Amino acid sequence: MNILTLVRQVPDAEARVKISGQSVDLDGATLVIDGMDEYGVEEALRLRESGAPVEQIIALAIGPKKVEDALRTSLAMGVDRAIHIETDEKFDAVTLSRAVAQVAQAENVTLILVGGQEADWDSQALGAASAERLGWPQLTWTNELKLDGDTLTGRHDVDDGNESFSATLPAVVTTQQGLNEPRYPTLPNIMKAKKKELRKDDPATYQLQGRVRTVNAEIQTRARLNKMIDGKDAQAAAQQLLELLRNEAKVIA
Amino acid sequence: MILIVAEHTAGKLAKATLEMVTAARESGREGPITLLVLGQNVAAVATEAAAVADQVLVADLPQLATYNAEVWAAATTQIAQEGEAHTVIIGGSRSGREYAPRVAVKLDAAYLEDATRLSSNGAALQAQRYTYLARVTETVEADGLVVVTVKPGSFAPAAPAGAAGEQYDVDLTLPAPRVQVTGKSVEKSSRVALTEADVIVTGGRGVGSPENFAKYVEGLADSIGAGVGATRAVVDAGWRPYAEQVGQTGKTVQPKAYIALGVSGAVQHLSGMGKSKNIIAINKDAEAPIFKVADYGIVGDVNEIVPALIEASRK
Ligand SMILES: Cc1cc2nc3c(=O)[nH]c(=O)nc-3n(C[C@H](O)[C@H](O)[C@H](O)COP(=O)(O)OP(=O)(O)OC[C@H]3O[C@@H](n4cnc5c(N)ncnc54)[C@H](O)[C@@H]3O)c2cc1C
Numbered sequence: 001m002n003i004l005t006l007v008r009q010v011p012d013a014e015a016r017v018k019i020s021g022q023s024v025d026l027d028g029a030t031l032v033i034d035g036m037d038e039y040g041v042e043e044a045l046r047l048r049e050s051g052a053p054v055e056q057i058i059a060l061a062i063g064p065k066k067v068e069d070a071l072r073t074s075l076a077m078g079v080d081r082a083i084h085i086e087t088d089e090k091f092d093a094v095t096l097s098r099a100v101a102q103v104a105q106a107e108n109v110t111l112i113l114v115g116g117q118e119a120d121w122d123s124q125a126l127g128a129a130s131a132e133r134l135g136w137p138q139l140t141w142t143n144e145l146k147l148d149g150d151t152l153t154g155r156h157d158v159d160d161g162n163e164s165f166s167a168t169l170p171a172v173v174t175t176q177q178g179l180n181e182p183r184y185p186t187l188p189n190i191m192k193a194k195k196k197e198l199r200k201d202d203p204a205t206y207q208l209q210g211r212v213r214t215v216n217a218e219i220q221t222r223a224r225l226n227k228m229i230d231g232k233d234a235q236a237a238a239q240q241l242l243e244l245l246r247n248e249a250k251v252i253a
Numbered sequence: 254m255i256l257i258v259a260e261h262t263a264g265k266l267a268k269a270t271l272e273m274v275t276a277a278r279e280s281g282r283e284g285p286i287t288l289l290v291l292g293q294n295v296a297a298v299a300t301e302a303a304a305v306a307d308q309v310l311v312a313d314l315p316q317l318a319t320y321n322a323e324v325w326a327a328a329t330t331q332i333a334q335e336g337e338a339h340t341v342i343i344g345g346s347r348s349g350r351e352y353a354p355r356v357a358v359k360l361d362a363a364y365l366e367d368a369t370r371l372s373s374n375g376a377a378l379q380a381q382r383y384t385y386l387a388r389v390t391e392t393v394e395a396d397g398l399v400v401v402t403v404k405p406g407s408f409a410p411a412a413p414a415g416a417a418g419e420q421y422d423v424d425l426t427l428p429a430p431r432v433q434v435t436g437k438s439v440e441k442s443s444r445v446a447l448t449e450a451d452v453i454v455t456g457g458r459g460v461g462s463p464e465n466f467a468k469y470v471e472g473l474a475d476s477i478g479a480g481v482g483a484t485r486a487v488v489d490a491g492w493r494p495y496a497e498q499v500g501q502t503g504k505t506v507q508p509k510a511y512i513a514l515g516v517s518g519a520v521q522h523l524s525g526m527g528k529s530k531n532i533i534a535i536n537k538d539a540e541a542p543i544f545k546v547a548d549y550g551i552v553g554d555v556n557e558i559v560p561a562l563i564e565a566s567r568k
Binding site: 017 | 388432438524
């Protein structure tokens with residue numbers, strides 16, 4: 001079987017986000033592979049290491065030139081080869097799923113792994129939309145996964161708790177915390193990754209037509225009171241805080 | 254028409270449904286507001302729904318007894334097509350954001366996800382949403398047929414509008430679910446649910462130990478009637494269940510007051526609680542990032558301040 005892992009490149013969580021004009025400006029920001037997608041890359045590797053008949057693990061990214069770095073990271077983690085649909089245009093997740101489905105079909109993939117929520121768009125749509133395009137079932141927010149033959153079992157979060165599930169391939173799985181601890185690429189593997197295939201695909205092949213336009217972006221600056229209370233005298237500080245909660249914030253009686 | 258898929262649990266309409274009705278009313282989109290009730294034995298829910306909608310479509314079927322993404326997507330799509338809906342509104346719950354993209358693909362519609370505000374600009378539906386770990390508010394728009402999910406807690410719950418809407422039973426052709434549920438564990442807590450709580454007390458690694466967590470975090474929560482939250486560091490350490498985690502990979506909460514004890518304030522944590530009305534932080538490090546977003550901050554040791562707080566709050 002072949003596994004496709006989807007990879008996004010996002011600003012490092014500690015990086016400052018800035019806006020220029022009407023949109024987020026990532027110029028000069030430190031960009032990293034999305035931590036949520038990393039769980040997916042790691043899980044693909046672990047499925048193979050646990051003896052599942054995984055022929056190829058392919059990483060796919062769609063985005064500007066610099067997204068190569070995120071693909072290199074996944075290659076250094078152990079992915080076999082990568083595909084980069086290089087485009088500067090920003091597409092919404094439902095539009096992107098069109099390309100994901102085409103690649104999955106062309107590459108004979110039976111399992112797609114993708115992060116549960118992207119750290120740039122805060123979107124959870126890519127996995128589900130890709131599953132629908134392919135006519136596959138999906139398992140979202142998965143934190144435990146096993147593959148036996150073509151049966152997937154595991155556990156995932158739902159509205160009011162979590163569920164154990166069973167489903168047969170092909171399927172889309174969205175990944176999250178608890179599933180695994182992603183490995184760090186070692187120096188030898190980083191060197192080896194340089195020789196692995198990183199194919200460039202022409203976005204025109206996929207005929208993507210975005211449906212969602214961004215018209216404005218603003219940094220959230222909710223004014224906070226920033227009232228500081230000295231904690232040296234615990235009793236006095238506690239008293240003062242309670243009074244603020246009662247009389248100013250009015251949240252306790 | 255504007256089609257809203259009602260959310261309900263235990264035979265009662267969820268607050269999220271009333272919020273979606275407000276979102277529909279504020280969207281500037283035209284046509285009757287139609288609530289679709291999917292489930293089994295949902296007559297009571299349908300009656301509640303009729304109070305806020307122009308009409309209610311009820312699919313009371315055994316195949317709808319439990320939620321399944323593919324089944325929900327098929328049902329919603331079918332009704333949207335038959336009713337020629339131009340706007341489909343789905344809750345921004347875990348399940349809503351799971352099946353809504355499928356509906357968008359099936360309908361060949363644009364998808365606006367997790368909207369916190371809706372308005373119309375000519376033919377376009379505009380939505381505000383948070384991005385970049387909730388550090389940015391973006392406004393996005395799309396024309397024509399649009400599927401929207403609405404972020405819980407962002408709109409005021411709708412009040413009943415005049416006469417109750419008409420109820421109609423609908424029949425559906427549904428696919429067989431392909432994901433089998435083999436076990437379920439429901440998060441139970443004797444305290445208020447995190448997403449419903451007015452006040453939340455959250456403990457971070459700074460509280461020191463599971464025993465201290467019980468003493469300080471639960472102790473303070475109980476003395477002021479609050480819900481209990483935890484940081485990921487605390488959950489990863491096994492001190493607290495994942496159900497209590499607040500943040501990017503945990504719950505998003507928006508209480509009136511959020512009290513953070515020994516929490517550093519990492520962006521992934523802030524993304525889940527940064528929209529709280531009042532933020533109160535106790536941390537012994539005056540440079541902790543949590544103070545930047547706090548309304549009230551105490552630089553001090555939780556071991557000293559929290560017992561004093563519990564003591565004082567009981568008076
Ligand atoms: C993909 C991804 C997703 C994530 N999702 C989440 C998420 O959903 N939720 C989440 O919370 N985190 C999440 N994180 C982790 C996040 O980055 C932080 O590691 C985490 O929030 C830190 O938790 P903490 O503040 O409890 O611990 P620490 O960072 O260890 O901070 C402890 C704080 O307590 C203070 N302190 C210590 N002793 C005392 C004392 N005696 N009295 C008062 N203060 C004291 C310290 O000064 C410090 O500020 C995620 C990370 C990644 C990579």
